[in-house]
Amino acid sequence: MTALQAALLLTLGCMISIATLARPVSYTGGWTVIEESDRQSSALLVHYTPAHQWSVGPRIEVNRDDDFALYTVQPTWLAKRWFGADYQGNLYFHGGIGIASGINDNPHTDQVAVYGGIMADWETRSLFVGYRNRYVEAGHHASQFMQAFRAGFAPYEGDSGDLHTWLMVEIDHRPSDPDSVAATPLVRFFKGPLLVEAGYNLTANQPLFNFTYRF
Amino acid sequence: MNLLIKDIVTITAFCLCLPAMAQEHHDHGNHAEDDTHEHHGHDHQATDTDQAAHDGHHAAVGPVLTRTEDIESALADGGEPIVADVLGVVCDFCALAMNKIFSKREEVAAIYVDLDTKALNLVLAPGASMSDQTIADLAVQAGYRIADVRRGDAALGSAS
Numbered sequence: 001m002t003a004l005q006a007a008l009l010l011t012l013g014c015m016i017s018i019a020t021l022a023r024p025v026s027y028t029g030g031w032t033v034i035e036e037s038d039r040q041s042s043a044l045l046v047h048y049t050p051a052h053q054w055s056v057g058p059r060i061e062v063n064r065d066d067d068f069a070l071y072t073v074q075p076t077w078l079a080k081r082w083f084g085a086d087y088q089g090n091l092y093f094h095g096g097i098g099i100a101s102g103i104n105d106n107p108h109t110d111q112v113a114v115y116g117g118i119m120a121d122w123e124t125r126s127l128f129v130g131y132r133n134r135y136v137e138a139g140h141h142a143s144q145f146m147q148a149f150r151a152g153f154a155p156y157e158g159d160s161g162d163l164h165t166w167l168m169v170e171i172d173h174r175p176s177d178p179d180s181v182a183a184t185p186l187v188r189f190f191k192g193p194l195l196v197e198a199g200y201n202l203t204a205n206q207p208l209f210n211f212t213y214r215f
Numbered sequence: 216m217n218l219l220i221k222d223i224v225t226i227t228a229f230c231l232c233l234p235a236m237a238q239e240h241h242d243h244g245n246h247a248e249d250d251t252h253e254h255h256g257h258d259h260q261a262t263d264t265d266q267a268a269h270d271g272h273h274a275a276v277g278p279v280l281t282r283t284e285d286i287e288s289a290l291a292d293g294g295e296p297i298v299a300d301v302l303g304v305v306c307d308f309c310a311l312a313m314n315k316i317f318s319k320r321e322e323v324a325a326i327y328v329d330l331d332t333k334a335l336n337l338v339l340a341p342g343a344s345m346s347d348q349t350i351a352d353l354a355v356q357a358g359y360r361i362a363d364v365r366r367g368d369a370a371l372g373s374a375s
Contacts, residue, residue, distance in 0.1 A: 023308050025358070026308075026312065026358075027311075027312035027313075027315055027316055027356060027357045027358055028316065028356040028357070029315075029316075029356075030312070030315060052355060052356055052357065052358040078358075081303065081358065082303075083302035083303035083359070083360050084302060084303065085300070085302060085333055085362070086305070086333070087303070087305065088303035088304075088305050088309075123305055123306070124305055125305050125306070125330065157330070157331075158307075158330070159329065159330045159331050160307060160310040160327065160328050160329065160330050161307070161310075162307075164306065164307060190306065190307055190308075191307065192307055192311060193307075193308075193311055195308070214308060214311060
C-alpha cells in the first residue's frame with residue numbers, strides 16, 4: 001500500500017464513524033451507504049439489497065490502533081424479524097472476506113481476512129436496545145473480538161418525514177484493548193433517508209460521528 | 216483467550232434465547248408476526264370478525280385514511296382509498312421502504328405511511344385495482360407485514 005493510499009484511508013477514517021445497528025438490510029432493490037467508526041477503527045460500507053432478507057456490498061475498514069486496512073465483501077443476512085403493532089425486533093448475521101493490508105509503514109504483508117458476527121435489536125418508536133459482536137481473523141494483522149450493547153430513547157415521537165431524535169448510550173467491550181470496556185453517549189438524528197449520529201467516547205476521549213443514507 | 220471463549224459462549228446463549236423471548240411475546244401479543252400470517256387464513260379472520268361484530272363497528276375497525284395533499288388530490292380524481300395496518304413500522308426507514316416499493320407501482324396514485332397510526336395509506340389511480348395479496352407481497356419486499364386491509368368507505372371511516 002502506498003503512502004497516498006494510506007493517507008486517503010486515514011482521512012476517510014477520521015471523517016467517518018460507526019453507525020451501529022442502523023438497519024444493515026434495506027428494502028428489495030435498495031442501496032445504502034453506511035459510514036462506521038468506533039474508538040478502534042473506521043469503515044465505509046455500500047450495500048445492495050437483492051431481497052428483503054439479505055444485503056451485500058464492498059466494505060473498507062481502517063484499523064487505527066493496529067495500522068491495517070480491511071478490504072472485504074460483506075454479506076448480511078436478516079435471519080429473523082419479529083413484528084408487532086408497536087415494535088420490531090431483528091436478528092442479523094454478518095460476515096466478510098477479503099484482504100488485510102498494512103498501513104502507516106506497517107511491515108506486515110497482505111493477509112486473507114475474514115470476520116463474522118451477529119447483530120440484534122428491538123425497538124419501538126421511543127425505545128431502542130441493540131447488541132452486536134464480531135470476530136476478525138486477519139492473520140498477523142489481528143485476531144480480535146468485540147461486542148457492543150446500545151440502549152436509547154426518543155424524547156418525542158416524530159411522524160413520517162419529521163426530524164426524529166434519539167438519546168443513546170453504547171457500551172463496547174474489546175478484550176484485546178487495554179481499556180477493554182468503554183462508554184459512548186450519543187445523539188441520533190433521523191430524517192427521511194438520512195441517519196446521523198454524534199457522540200463522544202468517554203474512555204478513549206474520541207468524538208463520534210456516524211451516518212447512514214438509504215437510496 | 217479464556218475471556219474470549221467466555222464472551223462467545225455468552226453471546227451464543229443470548230442468541231439462542233432471543234427466539235424464545237420473542238415466542239413468549241407472541242403468546243401474549245395480539246399482533247405478532249405469526250398472527251400476521253394467520254390474518255390471511257380463515258380461522259383468524261373469523262376471530263377478528265366476531266370481535267368487530269361484538270364491538271359493533273365492523274367496517275370502521277382500525278385507523279382511517281390519513282389525508283395528505285397528495286391523498287386528497289388522488290381521491291378527487293376518483294381513486295380507490297386503501298388503508299393497510301402495518302406491523303413493525305416504527306421509524307422513518309420503515310416508511311421510506313414502503314414508499315419506495317409502493318411508489319414504483321403504476322396502480323398507486325398517492326401514498327403516505329403514517330407512523331402515528333402505523334398504517335399504509337394508498338389511493339389507487341382511477342380504474343386501477345390492487346389485491347390484498349399484492350399489497351401483502353409488496354409489504355414483504357419492503358421488509359414488513361400487513362395485518363389488515365380496508366378499502367372504500369371502510370378506509371374513509373364513513374361505512375355504516
